[in-house]
Amino acid sequence: MxxxxxxxxxxxxxxxxxxxxxxxxxxxxxxxxxxxxxxxxxxxxxxxxxxxxxxxxxxxxxxxxxxxxxxxxxxxxxxxxxxxxxxxxxxxxxxxxxxxxxxxxxxxxxxxxxxxxxxxxLFEAFVRLKDRLAAEGLFAPAAKRALPHYPRRIGVVTSPAAAAWHDVLAALRRRAPRLEVILYPAPVQGSGAGSRLADTVRLASARAKDDGIDALLLVRGGGSIEDLWAFNDESLARALRTCPIPVVSGVGHETDFTIADFAADVRAATPTGAAELVTADLYEAGHRLAKLERALGDALQFRLNTLAQRLDRAALRLVHPRDRIAAAHERAEHLGLRLTAALARRIERMQSATHLLQFRLDSFRPEFAREWERCMRAGARLALARETLIRARADRLSTLAAHLQHLAPQAVLARGYSITRDAEGHILRSAAAARAGDDISVELAIGRLRATVNSTDGIVETDAPQCVSAEPRNHPGLPPCSKPD
Missing domain, CATH: 2.40.50.140 (Nucleic acid-binding proteins)
Structure with missing residues (x-):
């Protein structure tokens, strides 16, 4: 480097x-x-x-x-x-x-x-001890023993004041309430705890036959490596291997490993897990028995229901011939009543349909006399309306003709008015539009005058409207009028 x-x-x-x-x-x-x-x-x-x-x-x-x-x-x-x-x-x-x-x-x-x-x-000491005991074959899988399927009594090595003891009891009460438990008290922490645990395991091993225990649990709650160091004792590991019954270790949490875990026959992640492992078959057997009990009850109930149905059907078939004849006669009478009622309803429906068709036929049959009278009255009303309309239109036409004659330009000129134009033929509406010397023409009711403007006097600009016809301005051909002097 x-x-x-x-x-x-x-x-x-x-x-x-x-x-x-x-x-x-x-x-x-x-x-x-x-x-x-x-x-x-x-x-x-x-x-x-x-x-x-x-x-x-x-x-x-x-x-x-x-x-x-x-x-x-x-x-x-x-x-x-x-x-x-x-x-x-x-x-x-x-x-x-x-x-x-x-x-x-x-x-x-x-x-x-x-x-x-x-x-x-401490970890290095743990690894050295683990390797040495493993080399001796103390942890060999072939030496591990299987747990009993249906234990009747188990032993627990732990401190009676430890939470692990209460966890184990709670799990056993929940999973196998009839299983007997013997506590072998021992300290699980502190100076000399490892050797005292080993002595307690040896004591439980010696009394296993007399106490009738089928498995031994070694449990403790979680903690640091110093707290769990008692379970890394070599004498405890050897005592576990010489125990005549299977041993389950449940020390610490899932991530905690001790020498006792490797020396035991089965290792559980927690004390509660140890109790669950040792009662696994009992718990499963209880579930299987409960399931079989339910299945047996269901099968018996189904069988009883089937036999009851067969009995009911057989009882129904055991009828006296007189009762059968009476029932048949009753059914025949019932069918006759139903047939009579059905025929009556059929006839009633057909009669209703006939009446409906007759009504429809009558409604569509024409009455010639009444229709002829109605046509005559309509013709008279039409002739009267035609005459009235012709008279109204004739009166209107006469009125319009009178108005048109009154508004005609020649009629205006006949009343003394005239139309004055300049040399180009434009109508003059104001004296200011002409100058002295201009040629103009004046149209009268009869004839036309040619004249020359000598002077323009009295020119007054005004906004007053020019003389026009009293008729609305929708007659563009009507010229403006001027009053002659």
Whole structure:
């Protein structure tokens, strides 16, 4: 691996001065590259403080000891894999990469993994013991024993004050209420708990025949690796393997594994799971019995219903001949009444149809005398209306002719009016339209005059309307009139 050095340097740890000026971002980048190259992934132990959980899921905290502290960042994809929840004041060991946050020039650790302080040593001891016992064949699958199908009594090794004991009892009451349970009390945590658990397992093994237990449960609730360390005891593992009856271990949660889990015949994820495993066949048998009971009841009921129906049909066939004759006679009378009623309804419908056809025929038959009288009256009314209309139209025509004669231009001229035109034939409506010396023509009721304008006196501009006929202006041929002097 080659170490990146800034230009002008002679080697690691020695930078000679040069005339070049480095930018801050370039200097931070070179420092980051030098740190990440010089320091590989390493474990750093300390106490968590200033812990911040970002909405994005990232963790930001400070790792410190008595003399110093360093900023740490753990990205979401790493933080969500943690088996515990980090808190301020917790002593941890971080597997981290030494780096530099270039934007602010902050020296920090990029945390890849995090574990509680001391867990690493315990886990290594757990792995060494597991490998050694596995090499001896203590965990061989061939040595595992199957659980009894229908146990009558089981033993439980746990603390009577532990929540696991109450969980097991609750599960057994729910799944196999008639199953007897014997508690072999033992501490499940603390100094010497492993050896005392082993002694209790040996005691249960020795008394298994006298107590009549068919299986043994070793259970405890969840916790940290330190809390479950008693179940990683070698003597406990060997005691489990020498137990004459099958052993089920239900220690911790689903993700927790102990040496006892590997040494037991069957491992359950939780104490409740251990109780469910040992009663699986009993629980299933109860369901099967209930199902068979329901099926048997349904079959018996169906059989009884079938036989009852057959009995009813047979009873119906056992009728005295006199009763049969009476029933037949009654049916015949009933059919006769139905036939008579049907014929009566048929005749009634046919009569109704006949009356309807007769009515329709009568309605369409013409009455000639009445129709002739009606035609005569209509003809008289038509002649009277024609004469009335002709007289009204003649009166209207006479009135219009009189009006037309009264409004005719010649009639206006006959009353003393005249029409004056200029040399081009345009009608003069104002004296201002003519000048002295202009030739004009004056049209009278009889004849026409030719004249010359000597002068135009008394010209007055006015907006007064000119003399027109009293008839509406829908007669464009009527000329304007002028009164002669």
């Amino acid at each position: 080659q170490t990146m050095l800034p230009p002008g340097s002679d080697g690691p740890g020695s930078f000679r001065l040069s005339d070049r000026i480095f930018g801050v971002s370039e200097l931070n980048r070179l420092a980051r590259e030098a740190l990440e190259t010089r320091f590989p992934l390493l474990w750093v132990g300390g106490e968590i403080s200033n812990l911040t959980r970002a909405p994005s899921g990232h963790l930001y905290f400070t790792l410190k000891d008595a003399q110093a502290q360093v900023r740490c960042t753990m990205w979401r994809n790493r933080a969500q894999l943690l088996p515990f929840r980090p808190e301020n004041g917790m002593r941890v060991e971080a597997r981290a990469l030494v780096t530099l946050y270039e934007a602010r020039g902050d020296f920090q650790l990029g945390v890849e993994a995090l574990r509680q302080a001391g867990v690493g040593n």
